[in-house]
Amino acid sequence: MEKLIDWISQPWPWYVAGPLLGLTVPVLLLIGNKSFGISSSLRHICAACVPAKIPFFSYDWKKEAWNLYFVFGVLVGGMIVGLFFSNPEAVVVAESTQKDLEALGITQYSNLLPSEIFNWQNVFTLKGLVFFVFGGFMVGFGTRYAGGCTSGHAIMGISNLQWPSVVATIFFMLGGFAMTHLFLPTLMKIAGF
Amino acid sequence: MKEDLLEKPIECEAPNLQKKRETGIGLLKYMVVGVFFGIIMVKSEVISWFRIQEMFRLQSFHMYGVIGSAVFVGMISIFLIKKFNIKTLSGEKVVIQDKEFRKGQIIGGFIFGLGWAITGACPGPLFAQIGTGFTIVVVTLISALVGTWVYGKLADKLPN
Numbered sequence: 001m002e003k004l005i006d007w008i009s010q011p012w013p014w015y016v017a018g019p020l021l022g023l024t025v026p027v028l029l030l031i032g033n034k035s036f037g038i039s040s041s042l043r044h045i046c047a048a049c050v051p052a053k054i055p056f057f058s059y060d061w062k063k064e065a066w067n068l069y070f071v072f073g074v075l076v077g078g079m080i081v082g083l084f085f086s087n088p089e090a091v092v093v094a095e096s097t098q099k100d101l102e103a104l105g106i107t108q109y110s111n112l113l114p115s116e117i118f119n120w121q122n123v124f125t126l127k128g129l130v131f132f133v134f135g136g137f138m139v140g141f142g143t144r145y146a147g148g149c150t151s152g153h154a155i156m157g158i159s160n161l162q163w164p165s166v167v168a169t170i171f172f173m174l175g176g177f178a179m180t181h182l183f184l185p186t187l188m189k190i191a192g193f
Numbered sequence: 194m195k196e197d198l199l200e201k202p203i204e205c206e207a208p209n210l211q212k213k214r215e216t217g218i219g220l221l222k223y224m225v226v227g228v229f230f231g232i233i234m235v236k237s238e239v240i241s242w243f244r245i246q247e248m249f250r251l252q253s254f255h256m257y258g259v260i261g262s263a264v265f266v267g268m269i270s271i272f273l274i275k276k277f278n279i280k281t282l283s284g285e286k287v288v289i290q291d292k293e294f295r296k297g298q299i300i301g302g303f304i305f306g307l308g309w310a311i312t313g314a315c316p317g318p319l320f321a322q323i324g325t326g327f328t329i330v331v332v333t334l335i336s337a338l339v340g341t342w343v344y345g346k347l348a349d350k351l352p353n
Contacts, residue, residue: 008236011236011238013237014255014259016237017237017259018265018266019262020229020233021230021233021234021237021263022263022264022270024226024230024267025266025267025270026267026270026273026274027226029271029281029287029289030279030281030287031223031226032211032222032281033281033285033287034207034209034210034211034223035207035210035289035290036267038315038317039316042316042338042341045338050342052346054346054348055348056344057342063209063214064207064208065220066209066215067207067223069224069227070226070227071316071320072227073223073224073229073230074227074230074234075231075321075323075324076224076227076228077230077234077321077324078231078234078235078240078321078323078324078325079324079325080324081232081235082235082326086325091238091241091243093243093244093247094252094253096250097243097246097247097253112242112322112325112327113241113242113313113327113330118327120328120329122329123332131333132312132332133336134308134311135312135336136308136312136333136334136337136339137336138304138308138311139305139319139336139337139340140316140336140340140342141308141343141344142305142307143305143315143316143337143341144301144345145297145301145302145344145351146300146301146302146304146305147295147298147301149315151316153292153298153302154264155263155264156207156267158264159267160291163294164292164293165292165298167294167298167302168298168299170302171302172302172305172309173249173306174306175304175308175309176245176307177249177306178306179249179306179310180246180310181250184311
């Protein structure tokens, strides 16, 4: 049993995790005719909590409640790993990445997210404004504007051979490349790293 | 028109297309699928800010392998479901909406990409990051909800 837990606690390779994640597509379709997509949950939460008579949020969100159950499950899944199967070792990324990030002031690899950025002390600072407020806003605004995220477009859309999803995925990646290589170094410098 | 809106949320990429209505216990199965999805995402480190940086710096195959093989399995599954006309648990025909092309996929997609590289998370991983104990990500999630809301507010004024 202990060996099993040790084995589960290691980081899983892509060829195990990727196919398992991909199986979500047929599982959701077959258990209830649901097309996989996560960012809709953010819209349903808005529709449920602050619809403010905006047409975009005036729909029967209860009919889409399955999506909220799904993301709640994702949160619980994270908790289960955090409590029982978390990897005691530091995250190992490519040496070149470590070198690049060191230049930006990021050196703590003991958790899945760098503790220099993701801690409560940063919440009312410039760092918090950039990484939580600004970053989060763009994730919410962008996915809704694009009509989907990595799950709805990249995984579900491309699996169903939808070319608009290929376009969306290309622009997700272009945005990421642009931020990483063009803007992030300056942003981090301004934020005080 | 009102009826229409209630029937089908516009641009919803994950619509509920099951005719049979589900409640309470019936919905729990989606939570169970979510739990597995969350565990796999955390264990494969795709919710890690470091892994996202590694991906956008093209310094490892890991993220490309995860997303690529997930798409591959999804594609084969949908092909088989269509080919053999496999029915859902409640005996309905599987329906998948086509995605319409909009400018939003370009502009919004790019904006999301910018945010992805900062937060190290798409919407799914945000929930998983909070679950693993990074409670600070609640702030990111609230910001993402504000972003979604602002988009909804401006939806008819933005090019799409």
